[in-house]
Amino acid sequence: MALPNFNSDTEALAYLGKSYDKLRDEIAKVIIGQDEVVKEVLITVFSKGHCLLVGVPGLAKTLLVSTIANSLGLSFNRIQFTPDLMPS
Numbered sequence: 001m002a003l004p005n006f007n008s009d010t011e012a013l014a015y016l017g018k019s020y021d022k023l024r025d026e027i028a029k030v031i032i033g034q035d036e037v038v039k040e041v042l043i044t045v046f047s048k049g050h051c052l053l054v055g056v057p058g059l060a061k062t063l064l065v066s067t068i069a070n071s072l073g074l075s076f077n078r079i080q081f082t083p084d085l086m087p088s
Contacts, residue, residue, distance in 0.1 A: 023071055030067045031060060041068060 006012040020042075027038055037053075041064065044051040053061040062078055069076035 026071045027064075027067055031064050034060065034064060037064065038068075041065070045072070 004015070006015065023042070024038065028035075031038060041051060041053075043049075045068065053065070055061055066076045066078075068074075
């Protein structure tokens, strides 16, 4: 997707804000009640960082990451950590 030409920084920031809101709304169609986690993961993605989602089964961690990847047009792979993958 090509970005439009902006006449000012204010215009560019407004476009960024609208794009972020659209992305967040798209994710919210699938992930319910996890707004803070979604925000933190998006910050991590946009800053080219790493995150580790830890929680009990059933909190939609995998669904969250796959939904964000799908919304951004990225690929998604899952690694299941088991004791045999841990260093001894």
